[in-house]
Amino acid sequence: MIYLDCAATSLQKPACVRYAVCRAMEQMSSPGRGGYESAMLAADTVLDCRLALADLFCVRRPEQVIFTSSATHGLNIAIRSLLGPGDRVVVSGYEHNAVWRPLHGIGADIQVASSPLFEPDAAVEAFRRALPGAKAAVCTQVSNVFGYILPVERIAALCREYNVPLIVDASQGAGSLGLDFEKLGCAFAAMPGHKGLLGPQGTGVLLCREENAAPLFYGGTGSESRQADMPDFLPDRLEPGTHNVPGIAGLLEGVRWLQKKTCPALLYHERQLLDAFAGRLRTDGRVRLFRAPDCRLQAGVLSLQLEGVDCEQAASLLAERSVAVRAGLHCAPLAHRTAGTLEQGTVRFSFSPFNTLGEVNAAADAVLDILG
Amino acid sequence: MHYLLTFRSLTYAQRASRVLERAGVTGTVSRVPKAAATRGCAYCVIVAARHRERGLAVLKSAGLEPERVLLRHADGSLEAGQ
Numbered sequence: 001m002i003y004l005d006c007a008a009t010s011l012q013k014p015a016c017v018r019y020a021v022c023r024a025m026e027q028m029s030s031p032g033r034g035g036y037e038s039a040m041l042a043a044d045t046v047l048d049c050r051l052a053l054a055d056l057f058c059v060r061r062p063e064q065v066i067f068t069s070s071a072t073h074g075l076n077i078a079i080r081s082l083l084g085p086g087d088r089v090v091v092s093g094y095e096h097n098a099v100w101r102p103l104h105g106i107g108a109d110i111q112v113a114s115s116p117l118f119e120p121d122a123a124v125e126a127f128r129r130a131l132p133g134a135k136a137a138v139c140t141q142v143s144n145v146f147g148y149i150l151p152v153e154r155i156a157a158l159c160r161e162y163n164v165p166l167i168v169d170a171s172q173g174a175g176s177l178g179l180d181f182e183k184l185g186c187a188f189a190a191m192p193g194h195k196g197l198l199g200p201q202g203t204g205v206l207l208c209r210e211e212n213a214a215p216l217f218y219g220g221t222g223s224e225s226r227q228a229d230m231p232d233f234l235p236d237r238l239e240p241g242t243h244n245v246p247g248i249a250g251l252l253e254g255v256r257w258l259q260k261k262t263c264p265a266l267l268y269h270e271r272q273l274l275d276a277f278a279g280r281l282r283t284d285g286r287v288r289l290f291r292a293p294d295c296r297l298q299a300g301v302l303s304l305q306l307e308g309v310d311c312e313q314a315a316s317l318l319a320e321r322s323v324a325v326r327a328g329l330h331c332a333p334l335a336h337r338t339a340g341t342l343e344q345g346t347v348r349f350s351f352s353p354f355n356t357l358g359e360v361n362a363a364a365d366a367v368l369d370i371l372g
Numbered sequence: 373m374h375y376l377l378t379f380r381s382l383t384y385a386q387r388a389s390r391v392l393e394r395a396g397v398t399g400t401v402s403r404v405p406k407a408a409a410t411r412g413c414a415y416c417v418i419v420a421a422r423h424r425e426r427g428l429a430v431l432k433s434a435g436l437e438p439e440r441v442l443l444r445h446a447d448g449s450l451e452a453g454q
Contacts, residue, residue, distance in 0.1 A: 031382060032381075032382045032413075032415075034403070035401070035402050035403040035415075040401065043382055043386060043401075044386065047383060047386045047387070050383070062383070062387065063381075063383055063384070221381075222382060222413050223380060223381045223382065223412070223413055223414060223415075224380065224411040224412050224413070224414070225411075225412025225413040226410075226411050226412035227411060227412065231380065231381070233380055233381060235381070235383055236380075236381050236383075
């Protein structure tokens with residue numbers, strides 16, 4: 001199988017990730033619940049992972065690195081920490097349902113700072129118009145549908161100017177694009193552990209500036225057990241219950257692997273694959289490619305539509321040819337509405353550090369074969 | 373005799389232990405004895421009595437000052453250590 005769906009989850013992981021998960025299952029118990037060897041080994045692994053992530057994302061204190069079960073989990077914490085019913089929030093036109101639904105769920109007044117695809121100046125202007133008076137803003141770093149890299153640094157600067165706390169959804173950028181948490185000055189940044197960071201499913205990370213963030217869950221933390229209230233310090237405040245130690249152990253190895261390879265090198269590789277794939281298809285008038293005019297505006301995700309072929313049908317036909325991609329709305333109807341593809345959806349190809357030029361050429365052959 | 377440097381969370385105690393280790397001071401992370409854990413479960417770093425001053429100075433410079441410093445006598449009894 002040629003796996004081109006790493007925007008959903010990275011299937012291929014470095015071998016060290018698998019070994020770390022197995023070792024954790026064999027040797028580690030629960031951190032913060034005892035002083036014996038297996039508990040302390042687990043605690044050391046969890047701290048090592050916090051430190052590695054703090055280093056990767058330029059976070060001042062490792063306590064600000066919160067382990068979650070997913071980016072969605074982290075985004076829910078961030079949104080509920082900053083917003084309540086009726087509060088006005090500004091979002092980009094490319095947000096995932098992991099942002100849209102929690103905002104809708106709490107009854108926030110959602111204002112979409114809409115701007116055309118691959119036009120970062122327009123995105124900045126849309127935020128500039130919408131931000132004054134807003135309670136918070138949310139912006140995805142990279143569109144999960146189109147790979148569009150939004151101008152998060154510029155939007156963060158605007159948020160600082162207007163004193164509006166910003167939540168960054170780094171789900172698609174983490175692992176290939178840099179993110180300097182201190183420099184951005186955002187309130188929160190959420191990301192999954194199982195996509196670009198190459199950890200196992202069930203892992204996520206929330207970078208948290210707010211010491212007093214609102215817990216989503218309440219429970220035991222192994223600290224201040226006599227108190228009925230959750231601890232008022234991080235990370236304990238936001239991490240009740242037993243940690244996913246095998247997941248975190250795997251995530252640690254994924255991050256270490258990334259740090260060795262370096263994110264810019266991995267992004268370069270993914271862009272080369274995207275270029276090669278798009279290059280094979282761009283001359284065929286039956287293929288509509290959503291390709292950035294400037295390659296610096298697109299990460300390793302490419303959407304397309306095939307003339308006369310429904311996107312779900314196209315994905316099924318590709319699966320029959322051993323090419324794994326995702327079709328439809330990609331849990332991001334807002335992004336499709338913004339780009340004008342809500343009715344048809346798209347077929348999404350997303351590339352990982354483990355894909356090869358041979359694979360993307362074979363995938364392009366499969367697309368052309370479907371078109372006949 | 374040893375000193376117990378107590379912290380509100382395991383994460384802080386671990387970080388303190390590593391900072392001490394880098395400064396050449398051996399500090400072992402351990403749970404705070406029940407009698408001293410006034411707010412419930414907590415963790416501490418145990419250092420030899422001779423390392424008290426240097427250890428506290430290292431932690432202060434790293435922004436990791438302990439909540440409390442307890443002196444543990446040979447018979448296991450505890451008393452305020454500063």
